[in-house]
Every structure is written in structure tokens, then in C-alpha cells.
Amino acid sequence: MDLTFNRDEQAFRGEVRRFVAERLPADVKHKVENGLRLEKDDYLRWQKALYEKGWAAPGWPVEHGGPGWTPVQGYIFEQECALGDAPAVMPFGLNMVGPVIIEFGSEAQKARFLPRILSSEDWWCQGYSEPGAGSDLASLKMSAVRAGDHYAVNGAKTWTTLAQYADMIFCLVRTSASGKKQEGISFLLIDMKSPGVTVRPIVTFDGGQEINEVFFEDVEVPAENLVGEEGKGWTYAKFLLGHERVGIAQVARSKRQVERLKKIAAAEFKDGRPLADDPNFRAKISTVEIDLLALEHMELRILSDETAGQAPGPESSLLKIRGTEIQQEITELLVEAVGYYAAPYQPAFLRDGANDEPVGPGYAPALAPTYFNWRKASIYGGSNEIQKNIIAKAVLGL
Amino acid sequence: MDLSYTNEQNLIRDSVQRFARDSYPFDARRRLGETSEGFSRGTWKTFAELGWLGVALPEAYGGSGGSAVDVMILMEAFGRALVVEPYFTAAVLGGTALLLGGSEAQKRSLLPRLAAGELLPTLAFAEPQSRFDLGDVQTTARQDGAGFVIDGAKSVVFHAVSADIVIVPARTSGERRDEHGISLFLVEGDAAGLTRRDYPTVDGHRASELKFENVRVGGDALLGARDAALPLIETVVDHGTSAVCAEAVGIMAALYEATLEHLKTREQFGQPIGRFQVLQHRMVDIFAMCEQARSMALMAALTVGGPDPTARRKAVSAAKNYIGRAGRFVSQQAVQLHGAMGMTDELIIGHYFKRLTMIDTLFGNADHHLERFGRL
Numbered sequence: 001m002d003l004t005f006n007r008d009e010q011a012f013r014g015e016v017r018r019f020v021a022e023r024l025p026a027d028v029k030h031k032v033e034n035g036l037r038l039e040k041d042d043y044l045r046w047q048k049a050l051y052e053k054g055w056a057a058p059g060w061p062v063e064h065g066g067p068g069w070t071p072v073q074g075y076i077f078e079q080e081c082a083l084g085d086a087p088a089v090m091p092f093g094l095n096m097v098g099p100v101i102i103e104f105g106s107e108a109q110k111a112r113f114l115p116r117i118l119s120s121e122d123w124w125c126q127g128y129s130e131p132g133a134g135s136d137l138a139s140l141k142m143s144a145v146r147a148g149d150h151y152a153v154n155g156a157k158t159w160t161t162l163a164q165y166a167d168m169i170f171c172l173v174r175t176s177a178s179g180k181k182q183e184g185i186s187f188l189l190i191d192m193k194s195p196g197v198t199v200r201p202i203v204t205f206d207g208g209q210e211i212n213e214v215f216f217e218d219v220e221v222p223a224e225n226l227v228g229e230e231g232k233g234w235t236y237a238k239f240l241l242g243h244e245r246v247g248i249a250q251v252a253r254s255k256r257q258v259e260r261l262k263k264i265a266a267a268e269f270k271d272g273r274p275l276a277d278d279p280n281f282r283a284k285i286s287t288v289e290i291d292l293l294a295l296e297h298m299e300l301r302i303l304s305d306e307t308a309g310q311a312p313g314p315e316s317s318l319l320k321i322r323g324t325e326i327q328q329e330i331t332e333l334l335v336e337a338v339g340y341y342a343a344p345y346q347p348a349f350l351r352d353g354a355n356d357e358p359v360g361p362g363y364a365p366a367l368a369p370t371y372f373n374w375r376k377a378s379i380y381g382g383s384n385e386i387q388k389n390i391i392a393k394a395v396l397g398l
Numbered sequence: 399m400d401l402s403y404t405n406e407q408n409l410i411r412d413s414v415q416r417f418a419r420d421s422y423p424f425d426a427r428r429r430l431g432e433t434s435e436g437f438s439r440g441t442w443k444t445f446a447e448l449g450w451l452g453v454a455l456p457e458a459y460g461g462s463g464g465s466a467v468d469v470m471i472l473m474e475a476f477g478r479a480l481v482v483e484p485y486f487t488a489a490v491l492g493g494t495a496l497l498l499g500g501s502e503a504q505k506r507s508l509l510p511r512l513a514a515g516e517l518l519p520t521l522a523f524a525e526p527q528s529r530f531d532l533g534d535v536q537t538t539a540r541q542d543g544a545g546f547v548i549d550g551a552k553s554v555v556f557h558a559v560s561a562d563i564v565i566v567p568a569r570t571s572g573e574r575r576d577e578h579g580i581s582l583f584l585v586e587g588d589a590a591g592l593t594r595r596d597y598p599t600v601d602g603h604r605a606s607e608l609k610f611e612n613v614r615v616g617g618d619a620l621l622g623a624r625d626a627a628l629p630l631i632e633t634v635v636d637h638g639t640s641a642v643c644a645e646a647v648g649i650m651a652a653l654y655e656a657t658l659e660h661l662k663t664r665e666q667f668g669q670p671i672g673r674f675q676v677l678q679h680r681m682v683d684i685f686a687m688c689e690q691a692r693s694m695a696l697m698a699a700l701t702v703g704g705p706d707p708t709a710r711r712k713a714v715s716a717a718k719n720y721i722g723r724a725g726r727f728v729s730q731q732a733v734q735l736h737g738a739m740g741m742t743d744e745l746i747i748g749h750y751f752k753r754l755t756m757i758d759t760l761f762g763n764a765d766h767h768l769e770r771f772g773r774l
């Protein structure tokens with residue numbers, strides 16, 4: 001057993017670190033570092049830099065443009081990107097629909113969609129949830145009726161992340177109402193520019209605009225956009241869930257946030273002394289750091305199993321639960337650290353477009369909105385209650 | 399012992415609950431957020447007419463002679479309705495400071511106007527470096543003839559944009575964190591040399607950064623004893639803390655009810671989600687915290703006006719600590735159990751969440767009051 005990375009892996013780490021330092025646009029780095037809101041173009045500029053380097057899709061097979069890394073290299077890459085304040089990769093194309101197409105798609109679909117995902121030419125969004133189908137996803141209703149060489153699609157998806165940017169949406173749709181609910185579900189790729197598709201923004205309570213409702217009214221979708229077989233959509237979605245959990249722990253990003261927390265605590269005062277010297281507050285920071293170490297080493301054990309050829313099991317739900325709990329805890333501590341200066345609402349300073357100085361310290365404006373916004377993390381991607389149900393059933397056998 | 403309301407208190411409760419239910423719709427509040435003052439002067443007038451602004455003031459000064467319990471009743475309903483009118487700054491902080499610190503002449507000239515809704519005071523209790531330490535005062539007031547000249551800065555002064563009078567702690571002697579040497583001054587909102595930077599707060603209220611440059615006030619602007627205002631400020635802030643504890647209780651009760659209703663009506667997996675035992679237990683925890691928070695707010699309200707300062711401090715800090723912790727749990731779980739719906743700006747849930755978060759910070763967060771309680 002060995003906790004350290006070998007020489008090659010360390011050299012690789014250095015290479016990634018240098019790349020991030022050189023190629024990540026300074027303004028994007030600044031936004032990520034300070035928790036400011038990212039625009040479409042911010043994601044794209046970084047994604048294109050990765051694409052040029054051949055690093056856009058760490059998890060993909062080489063034949064489709066993957067870099068051919070070991071799981072450890074993939075892990076190091078993720079870490080270095082996070083520690084260097086690169087934006088998180090938007091998962092919908094690269095980590096979600098991409099692997100599904102690679103595994104289950106037709107040759108024509110691979111040829112048509114994969115290169116455009118790799119190069120970020122197409123922005124994808126995920127159309128699973130519906131007003132009546134959240135945790136109970138299999139009860140979804142949006143219907144796709146086969147009519148000759150196309151499907152007629154009707155219904156609505158909701159909570160769709162960044163649908164306002166999207167060129168394409170991958171949807172779970174109902175192609176049959178008989179039999180088991182799961183067996184009537186199919187996986188369909190839909191062009192967002194199709195007539196009959198409308199997007200309505202949903203504002204979140206932090207003031208952000210990242211989720212949407214997407215309505216489909218008699219939308220004609222070419223039958224060739226069906227992935228795999230009709231009625232097998234649920235199987236594909238479950239395959240995808242495994243991919244979704246990879247990297248979900250976000251250990252390195254949380255480490256960066258803890259560093260930021262420490263910096264802010266050193267700059268803030270309590271009873272005339274730096275807040276960082278306050279035993280109570282220090283204990284809180286240390287606790288979250290220790291929790292983070294526990295998570296990191298759990299993740300490393302899963303990684304080691306993966307390197308030995310074992311596919312990650314339902315244990316990886318633990319990564320999602322603990323990862324999001326820790327992220328949320330850090331956002332709370334950041335709000336606590338700034339005291340009253342969490343109160344001013346200064347949306348202009350969340351976008352980095354403002355010319356004058358904010359009220360209070362420069363690090364303050366994003367803290368409360370980020371705490372509010374991050375409550376989402378224990379809801380999306382399968383709520384933490386649902387993750388616990390999975391562990392109780394699949395791991396503990398209860 | 400008797401923990402039931404008097405007849406008068408029942409009347410107040412009925413009228414404020416009716417007001418919150420019928421006359422303060424959430425979308426109207428939302429529209430107020432776009433105005434420069436952030437609240438409705440018409441509603442303020444109504445508060446005056448209903449006797450709420452002077453509820454805890456003696457009749458001799460235009461009030462109705464009530465107590466902190468009456469304030470609690472009002473604040474709880476204001477919490478539920480997410481009232482943005484500056485009640486806790488003007489009526490509670492301003493009213494208490496003037497009543498407890500004012501000379502007979504100051505009380506006679508100012509309190510009846512406050513009760514009538516014609517005078518809006520606010521208290522500038524924080525400075526950029528002070529965090530929650532009320533005695534950390536750098537702003538200075540230098541004697542100049544019969545009057546004083548004030549220089550310095552105050553941060554996050556609630557509703558200063560609307561204030562006719564800013565009550566300003568300033569140092570007349572001593573060093574930055576000395577307990578002795580702080581005095582309170584009444585400064586006109588439009589005094590020469592006083593500049594404001596106004597902004598909305600994340601929970602839909604209004605606050606300002608204030609700068610004092612050579613602000614001249616007369617000798618009659620002094621409120622209370624020179625150099626010895628800190629105990630008065632602490633008492634006033636304890637009254638404010640007791641009031642926002644009650645506001646938090648109103649919010650938590652509303653979150654509890656909305657979440658319970660959601661658990662009964664939202665169906666997933668062919669049944670109301672309230673059938674899932676883990677959510678049942680979570681809901682019971684929420685319920686237990688709401689009940690205890692209410693008990694703590696009542697304890698604080700019954701103690702804050704009493705003669706024993708140690709008892710007052712202990713009760714207020716205990717309540718604020720408990721309510722800070724409970725508020726965090728209840729607000730987080732209310733969002734969680736609503737699922738993605740809970741994340742929307744459209745639902746009131748997130749707005750309650752934001753206000754509870756800010757109430758935790760206001761007058762010192764849970765940790766601050768834990769330490770204060772422990773020191774007593």
C-alpha cells in the first residue's frame with residue numbers, strides 16, 4: 001500500500017498544473033476563486049482550451065477523443081483543475097449524454113454528436129425531471145408517439161439546468177403507457193431549436209437564473225434521434241447515474257473553499273482580534289477539514305478499487321452525500337465569517353461587471369447568495385434522502 | 399405563574415394576525431422591494447393608527463403602556479408575513495433607546511411623534527470593524543463649545559434611508575474597545591456632513607453605510623449619560639434581540655406549516671411523501687424546534703424588561719442562541735423537503751430562509767450568544 005503518487009503521476013500532476021496556470025483565462029479564474037456567477041462564454045473558453053490540448057473528455061475512450069488516462073490520472077486532472085480555480089465542467093454533454101451515446105448509440109449518432117460534444121460546439125442539457133416526477137423519476141409523463149420517421153413529442157420538463165444556453169436536450173420520454181412504468185421509457189435526443197420547444201426561466205431564491213421549464217408542444221423529433229431501443233431508456237439512465245457520481249465529491253474544490261475561508265477568517269475581526277484566532281471558529285474550520293480528509297480518503301479507496309478493475313458500486317452514493325454536506329457546511333461558515341457584511345445584496349458584484357467598490361470587503365457580496373444557492377446540492381442529482389435509500393437497500397441489504 | 403395572554407394581548411394578536419393574513423400579500427411585499435425606501439408609508443400609518451408603534455410606550459408619551467410581550471405578539475405575526483416596514487429598528491430599537499435614555503424633554507418631544515408614525519429613528523449599532531461587539535466604537539464625538547462634532551463610520555444601519563433620526567454611539571473618551579467613554583447622540587438624518595450609501599439587503603430590507611465628517615450636533619443631542627452609554631445600548635439591543643427572536647418564531651411556524659402541508663400533498667412513488675418515515679421524523683424534529691423556539695422567545699420577552707440585568711442578558715442570549723440554531727435547521731429542512739420547488743424565488747419558502755439567516759447574524763449570531771451566555 002502507498003498513499004503517494006508515483007513518479008509518472010507526479011510528473012503528470014506538474015504538467016496539468018502548468019497547463020491550468022497558463023491557459024485558464026485570468027478573468028474566469030477570478031470568478032471561480034471568488035464564487036462569482038459564470039457566463040456561457042466563461043465555460044466555453046476553458047472547455048475549448050482543454051479541447052485543443054486533447055483533454056476535453058477524460059473519461060472517454062481514445063477512439064472517440066479521450067486522452068487514454070488511468071483512473072488515477074483522471075483523478076489528478078480533476079484535482080488540479082479545481083485547485084487552479086478552473087470552472088467545473090458542465091457535465092451534461094461530456095459526462096452524461098456522451099458516455100450514453102458511446103455505449104448505446106448508433107454509429108450515425110456517434111459520428112454526428114460526439115465530435116460536437118468534444119469541441120463544445122453543442123451545449124447539452126438534461127431533460128429528466130418533470131413537475132410530477134422528481135425523486136420518482138419513473139413516473140414521468142412526457143410522451144413521444146411514433147409517427148412514421150419521427151416522434152411527436154408533448155409534455156414538459158422542469159428544473160432544467162442552463163437550458164437557456166442549450167442547443168440539444170436529452171430526454172427521458174414515455175413511449176408506452178402499458179406494463180411496468182420503467183419499461184415504457186425511452187431516451188430521446190431533441191434539438192432545442194425544433195418548432196414547439198419553449199424555455200421559461202425559473203429564478204432561484206438567491207436571485208440566480210440557472211434552471212428552467214422546457215415545454216414541448218407537438219415537437220417533431222426524427223426517429224433516428226432515439227438512442228438504442230425503445231423502452232430501454234431507464235436502463236441507459238441508470239448506466240448514466242453511475243457516471244454522474246464520478247467526481248461528485250468535489251474534494252479539491254472544497255479544499256479551495258476552506259483555504260478561502262481561512263483567508264477571510266484572518267481578515268475579519270472578533271473582539272479586536274483576527275477571527276481566525278478565535279478558538280470556537282477555528283474548531284469549526286478544523287472539523288470541516290477533518291471531514292474533508294475522511295471524504296478524500298474514502299474517495300481514494302474507491303479510486304484504488306477502480307484502478308484494480310472494480311467498477312464503482314452504490315457506495316459511491318456516500319461520496320455524493322458527504323461531498324454535498326461538506327460543501328454546504330463551508331458556505332455556511334463563509335457567511336458566518338463576514339458577520340454583518342453578508343447582508344448587503346449587491347448583484348452587480350456577483351458578475352464581476354461592476355466598476356466601483358462593493359459595500360464591505362470585496363470577498364463579501366457572493367457569500368450569502370452562494371449559501372442560499374448551494375442548498376440545491378442536497379436536492380439535485382438524486383436527493384440525499386434518495387441516496388441514503390439506495391445505500392440502505394443496495395449496500396446494507398435493509 | 400400564568401403564561402396566558404391578557405384580554406388586551408388577545409385583541410392585539412387577533413388584529414395583527416388578521417392584518418398579516420388579509421392585508422399583506424406576498425406579491426405586494428415583493429413590489430415594495432423595488433421602491434427606494436423598501437416599505438410602504440401607508441402601512442406605517444396603519445401601524446400607528448392601530449397603536450402598534452407605541453405599544454410598549456407609556457401612555458404619557460402617546461403609547462398604550464404594554465410590554466415586550468406585546469412586541470413579541472406583533473413581531474411573530476410580522477415574521478409570518480415577512481413585513482419589511484422598519485418596526486424593529488424604529489419602534490423597538492428607537493423607541494426603547496429614547497424611552498430608557500431620554501431626558502423628560504426628549505421623551506415628550508420625540509416619543510409621541512414616534513407613536514404617531516411621524517418620526518422614524520434608527521440605531522447605528524455596528525461599525526465596519528466591530529462585528530457584534532457593541533463596545534467596539536471608533537466613531538468619535540469631540541466637545542465643541544456647547545455641542546459636539548462627530549467623525550467616523552457606521553455599517554449596515556438598517557432603514558437609515560428613511561430615518562429622521564440616527565441614534566449614534568460615539569466615543570467621547572477612552573480607547574476603541576473601552577467600555578467607558580461611549581455616548582449616544584441623536585443625529586438628524588439629513589445633518590450636514592452625514593453621507594449615506596444605501597442598499598437592499600439579501601432578505602429584502604434596506605440598510606446603509608454611514609459616514610460622519612465634521613457632523614455638528616448641539617448639546618441637547620446627547621441621549622443619556624455622557625461616557626456611560628454602553629449599558630443603555632446593551633439593554634436596547636437586548637430588546638431588539640428579543641423582538642427578532644419573536645419574528646424568527648413566526649417565520650419558523652410558517653415554514654413548519656407550509657412544509658407539513660407539502661408532505662401531505664406532494665406525491666411521489668404513488669403516495670404522499672409524508673408517508674416516508676425518515677421525513678416523518680424530520681418533521682417531528684422541526685416541530686419540536688418550533689415549539690421550543692417559541693418557549694425561548696416568550697422567556698426572553700418576559701425577562702427583557704425586568705430589573706435584573708444578568709437575568710435579562712442570560713435569557714436573551716439563551717433565546718438568541720437556541721433560535722439561531724433552530725432557525726438554521728428549520729429553514730434548511732424546509733427547503734430540502736420541498737425539493738426543487740423550495741429553491742425557487744416564486745415560493746415564499748426561500749424568502750423565509752433568507753430572513754432567518756439574517757436574523758441569526760443580527761445582534762450577534764448563535765456562537766456570539768453562546769459565549770455571552772457562558773460568561774454570565
Ligand SMILES: Cc1cc2nc3c(=O)[nH]c(=O)nc-3n(C[C@H](O)[C@H](O)[C@H](O)COP(=O)(O)OP(=O)(O)OC[C@H]3O[C@@H](n4cnc5c(N)ncnc54)[C@H](O)[C@@H]3O)c2cc1C
Pocket residue numbers: 125126127128129133134135136158159160161162211376379380381382383384385386389664666667671674676677734735736737738739741
Ligand atoms: C438547482 C437544481 C438543478 C436541477 N437540474 C436538473 C436538470 O438539469 N435536469 C433534471 O432533469 N433535473 C434537474 N433537477 C431536478 C432534481 O433532479 C430534482 O429536484 C430531484 O430529483 C428531486 O425531485 P423533486 O424536486 O421533485 O423533489 P421530490 O421528489 O418531490 O422530493 C421532495 C422531498 O421528499 C424527499 N423524498 C422523496 N422521496 C423520498 C423517499 N422515497 N424517501 C425519503 N425521502 C423522499 C426528497 O428527498 C425531498 O427532500 C435540478 C434540481 C435543482 C434544485
